[in-house]
Structure formats: C-alpha cells, structure tokens
Amino acid sequence: MHYAPQPLHIPDGFLSVLVSIVFWLLTAAAVGYALRRVGKDLGDRQVPMMGVLAAAIFAGQMLNFSVAGGTSGHLMGAAIATILLGPWAAILVMTCVVSVQALIFQDGGLLVLGANIFNMGVVGVAVSYMAYQTLHRLARGAHWGPFAGGFIAAWLSIEASALFVALQLAVSRVSPANIAIPAMGGVHALIGIGEGLITLGALAFLYRARPDLVHAGDERPVKGRLIWAFGLLVALGLAVASPLASSNPDGLEWVAQQAGFLDAGRASPFRLIPDYLLPGVSNHALATILAGLLGTLIVFGVTLLVAYNRRARQAPD
C-alpha cells in the first residue's frame, strides 16, 4: 500500500554485465570486512539488533510527508542507521534491507544487486559517517553538532548514491553522462532535503527520549577511520568528478575504454559468425517470425500440459 519504490534502485538490464560483476566484487569485499568488524563491536547481540533495525528501516521507508502536488518525501535510512549503529553494522543493515527489497519486492534487480548495495549501503553509509563524525567533532559537544551532522549526512547519502547510479548508468552506456549526472544529481539534491528533514526530526526525538543512543559516537572513539577516509574520498571525488564527467562525457568514455568495458557496454559487442546465416534462416525478419512461432508453440504446449494435468487431477473425484 504505502510501499513506494525509489528511483535509486536499478532494475536488471540497465547495467552492463561487467559493471554488475565489478560492483558485486566491491560489495563483497566491503561487506566481508564489515562482517569481521561487527563481530567485535556488537558481540552476540548482533543478530537480533541488526535484524530488528533492518526491519525498522524497511518499515520507516513507508513514513512519508507530503511536499507539493502529490509528491512526498521518503526515508532511505542509511544516515540514521549509521548514526545509531555505527558504520560497519549500518553497512550490514542496509545490505539486508536492499537485498530483501530486490528479492521479495523486485525493487532493484538481482544481477545488479551488488551495485545497488554498493550505492545505498556502502557509499551511503560511508559519506554519512564522514559527515556526521566531522561535524560532531567540529561542534565540540555543542547541541547543534549532531543535528547539523545528521542533516548533512542524510542529504549527502542520497546525493552520493544518486551520483553513483548516474555514473554506473553512464559507464554502461545507458544514459549519457552529461544528461544522467545533472538529472540524477539535481532531482536527488531536492529529495535529499526531505531525507535530511526526516533524519533531523528523528534525531531530535531520539535526543530527548534516549540521548545515550545519539551520543554513541562520543563513547566509541575512532573505530572507523578507514570508512571515514573512504567517505571523504567519495564525497570529494564526486564533487570533482561529476561536473567534469558531465561537461565532458567523452572523458568518461575514454576511461571506460581504457578499463576495457566500453565493449561490454556496446549494443552488440560482437557476432560469433559475421554474415553467416543459419541454413534455412535467411534473414533477420524470418528469424523473428520463427522465434515468434516457436515461442507460441512453447507456451501453447505448456498450457495444454497444465490443462491436461488439471483435468486428470479432477477426474478421480
């Protein structure tokens, strides 16, 4: 009912196979490392805590508020998960949320699940952690620290995830960089404000009700220097790279070519036997008609089989 798919979940078919595999590997590395760290931080309460929090984030994505003209603001939750659980557990929680969305609700594809987890789980959490920790420190215990940090972390998590989606689409040659990056970046800069406001409201509530949860960042001193640095790197990299890539999409293509995955993204990478036609299949149109006939026959055959089976099952009664 209230479950609204978000434009950050890439469906299958939109990323080239090579890009999907590369991001699966990156995700596997990040999640594997997070798994090792979380065991040390949370101990044996990790399964119940992360499981219920993951369910809460999923349910939290139903909470919306109306903005204007029938549109509404939603929560993605990477920032609030990072603030409440710390970066490593948040990566695992977001991994579970995004996986269940893909597996059960087809919100995001299965082959591209690695890329989706990377965008929302790894990148979203890393930039959130970086922003929140930095502002928290800068404020030196002043009240505005967690709030400013929470808002910026939430905004940044949406924006960084969106820019990663745009980059992946551009490298897969689905959307040119000079269109995808400004479009995704622009729309999500606005959506990010909604995320920021909800996160702010949630923090304000938690700050009054359970200050110990929000202050968790103080008691656990730097336990994620690595992910802080990664978050900073992503934020800076996107700030520099996305205007460059969108003003000069050929540059991105050049990188793609150098890395060797331009071919993978090409429409029709190669033909096994050029200009060779199957005996009896003289041209493309005929092949399409034959495929249509064969497809119809398959479906018809299966339908007959099912109907026959059902009749056979009903007959004994």
Add this chain to the structure above:
Amino acid sequence: MHIHFLDPFQPRQSTIHLLDPRVKLALALAFILTTALTPSEAWPAYILLFALVFSATILSDLGAGYVLKRSALALPFVLSALPLIFTTEGAPLVSLSIGAWSLTAYQPGLARFASLALKSWISVQAGILLAVTTPFPDLLVALRSVGVPRLIVAVIGLMWRYLFVLADEALRMLRARLARSGGAGKAGLRKGGSLVWRAQVAGGMAGSLFLRAFERSDRIYMAMLARGYDGEARTLPLARIRPLQWLTLGVGLGILTLLLVLAYLI
C-alpha cells in the same frame, strides 16, 4: 490492520512451487544473466526468453496475468534510458524543434531503448516468479547454499520475522497522524502545518519507530538468551538436492546456453 499482504508468496501445488528453492534461485539468476548478455536488438531471442518465463508462469498455476500485472510496477526506471533515443546517432526518425533547439529521434536509438526496456521487463518477471512461488524460509536456504555469509542470512531471517510487526507499527502511526493532521498525500484534504513541520512530524515518527525497534531488539535478545542463544547463528544442514531436480537444473541451464548462442548467431 495487518500487513500480511506485503508477503508476495502465493501457496500452490504446482511444478514451479515444488522445485527445490536452490534450483529455482540458480535458474532465475541464470535466466537474468542470459537476458543481460543477449545483445541489443536480438528480437527473436527476446521472444524466446519471454516464451520461457511466460511458460513458467503458466506452469506455476497462478494464471497468465498474475506476473504480467505486477511486472509493470518496475518500469518507471526505463525513463533513465530515454535519452538513448536522441543520442545514438543513425537514421533520423522524427525531428522536433522547440524554439531555438531541436531534438531528433534516431532509429538505432529507438531500437536500443526498446531492447533495454524489453530486457528489463523480461528479467523482472523472472524475479517476480521466484518471489511469488518460493516461501521466504526456503529462499533463505537457497541464499545460504549460494554462499551468502551465515550472519547475513540470519539477520535477513530475523528482519523478515519482524518486518510485519514493525510495518504494522508504522501503519498505526500513519493512521494516527491521518486522524490528527489531515491527509499526508490525499488530494482535497488540507495539509496541516508548514512543510518543515510536516517533515518534523514524519521524523518524529521515524525516531519513535527506531526507538521501539531498539527496545524490542533488547527484549528479543533477552528472550533468545533465555533459550540458550550464544551468539552463534546455527542452522540445520542443507538437504540434498534430488536427481530429478539436478536434471531440471541441467536442462534449464542447457536451454539458456543454447538461447544465448542462437542470440549471437542470428
């Protein structure tokens, strides 16, 4: 109000339902991979792929329209590929000129866009079929057998168990707000407060949802401790896959490989 309608699983006794979940997951992934590897504009291959997934839908006893109806939900993302029509140069189709700038649609661009949309649509159907015909606990078994770390599977399992509880909680909060401050997204109802106020209220709801989840997880942890939990996520050993199921897997993978080869030949 109960949110069991969130669970897409539809219990039946069909061939597809009775397939081993591991085999089903492997076949669904292989199908999606095949679709992704199929070159652009290989229309005959798309027809055959669609015939395969449509046959599986019919075999699943859910009625032909069931999966088709749900598959439209995933289509809005296609918008992101729309620029392809105008940027892949070739034989021009239509030229639009609005004021100073003009927009030309190209035939190869349209073909690539259509291929992309079709491939995505066909893949989504395989995903839907998997979710609709497999109970969630079976899916967890399948996840374990393809090498997903045990802790992740345990967390996903617990998440699923409490998803409905927390979604119910979220729905109750939404109903309470609807009763107090006008419709959040309904046309014709005056919205309460300013935009920032509305966002703050939604934030407060999210905060209280998280707080309740935290406290609930404490209680669950205590209950688990009381029943002998020691931090290790233990699971039963996986049952063996029967020969007939292996055969199905082999035949399925063979058909998909054959299709892929054909897609490159024609």
